[in-house]
Amino acid sequence: MSSVHIQNITKSFGKVEVLKDVSLNIPDGEFVSLVGPSGCGKSTLLRIIAGLEQQSSGQIRIDDRVIDNVRPSERNISMVFQSYALYPHLSVFDNISVPLRMSRLNSIQRLPGLRHLLPGARAVEKGIRADVEQVASLLDMKQLLDRKPGELSGGQRQRVAVGRAIVREPHAFLLDEPLSNLDAKLRVHMRTEIAQLHRRLGATFIYVTHDQAEAMTMSDRIAVLMDGELVQVGSPDDVYNEPQDIRVAEFIGSPRINTFAGEIRSDGGVDLLGVPTGLVTDAEAGPAQVGLRPEALRLVPVGEGVFAGTVTHIENLGAELMVHFVNENMERPAIIRLDHIERHRLDVGESIEIDFLPGAVRLFGPDGARVPTEEFMEKQLVNA
């Protein structure tokens, strides 16, 4: 197992720049998710690491070895493809044994039919069988070894693809949206399975997904890519609680963060929809955006709220309730997350009042970058 270092990678297809100066160091044994909306360049970055695509500039290293001009087959990196890319004419056993046969048999022994005849090949083949069976039992699919991919369900195919990736001991595992072809229930299940597999193998995993929930639940660190740029890298908690860019804040978390029109006053105070928030900042005065997660908003009795709104829609998720509301100053409805116990108090069309903790506010400047804030009370105390 090895560390992977990505240094100043850029990639252009003709005039389109898909990756702009991306750098990321992935220590040995880490599970990193590359997450971002479709077209942000995350799959391209993964294919560059695998060697299936050549970067326009920059460097990739595995441990201390530069691999820029090394062919994919020589990089010892395994990959799980979105389409699984199983060999349709080979049984599950043969599919999983391909990487082993390629490395352990010579080109004559690999010829169809000969590996069962040549005495040297037969011994190697025995070792391969043992290794494949071990992987099969690890992934709980021993009974599938004789089947063809065409006879398997989506989840089983995905498992075979994972088996083919882990059967040898590669420097790193690359996974390109491996769960996107599965149904919702299976996806949640496989999420857990892959995370457990990572814990058991202790290997370096680089996982590409557009699903922020997958990234949040499985990763040690999340790297958020937007329009070819690496916007933020951090632990799931970090990325969720301290987004450094409004795009990150909006991409991570479901339902997505509420953003309100705000303003930084000339005295440093921060207003939200014209109402003071109790926060101050050193940033330049002018328009800004205020982000508040749905769970940061609180429903309060009439007369106590910071601002008011009208309920437009209620999503009942059983354990919790997503209440959509709007008022005349808001460009689009905001969402407040309520515990199930508060359910019967509300109806569509009802007026509500909202409050929030100043500490939960995330302020973003006009360019989308995070603006640091302090709570007014503390500042006052410091000044006094």
Add this chain to the structure above:
Amino acid sequence: MSTHEAVQAGETPSFAAASVRARMRYQLIATMLSAPAIALMFLLLIGPVVAVLLLSFTDWSLGDSDFNWVDMATYQEMVEDDIFWKAIANTLIYVGIVIPGSIILGLGAALLIESVTVGRSFWRAVYFLPVMSTLIAMAVVWEFMLNAKFGMVSQVLGFFGVEAKSWLQEPDTALPALCLIAIWQALGFNMVLFMAGLTSIPRELHNAAEVDGVRSAWDRFWLVTWPLLTPVTMFVAIITAIRSFQVFDTVHVLTKGGPDNATMVLVYQIYQEGFEFFRSSYASALTVVFLGFIFLLTLFKVFVVERKVHYQ
């Protein structure tokens, strides 16, 4: 009403009678609607075959006003006819050379053209030219090329010290020369089919092979390309086989079955017996044998190819 309900309703006698009547009417309408198609099929497809089969049991010649049933006499004559066996042997040799020749070269051309980045459509057009041209016209060109004195083939071979020959007039080179022309002509067509097959192989499979440690084009061919081309290859083989069994035009233009029956093939013998010697019954018997071969090929296609080579 669902089928299940209909069956249940059928348990009471009065309903049963009604449903039988309804079913018969349904059958009648179905038969009437398909009758024109069935009639045409018998008239145009099955009819001629049956006519040929019946004709082969007579002694009828083209132009005769009367005929006699002779049972198996025509077939008896055929089995004792040396030219017939020569024609069968030549046809099988011809098919046996043209199928692998045009498949291997067609696949090779397709792989080479796929691998170049510049001028792909130019090469495709060049290889496809013989398919689009008329073989009879091109046969004339080949006749010149294979000419002993000024033919290009003889001159090039002469450069390497091979003695010039009238390739089409020598008993031991005439059939191989015809095979060469057939391969030249079929190659482009097979290449186009293989190219279509190659583009249908998912790119991710080649990527997966690369990541799995496949280093050489040789390994990639055996692991991915060749197995995934099997359905196309089978199709190409069947098409080429049927076309090769039907070989006639080059034989007729270039050799007329000679020299000394060295290029006598089944269809050419049918033509000679039927339209030069006017022995219609004998030609019919030969046609029955020919149809037998085609029928075997079709059976092979239905029972082996279509069942075994599809993966999904």
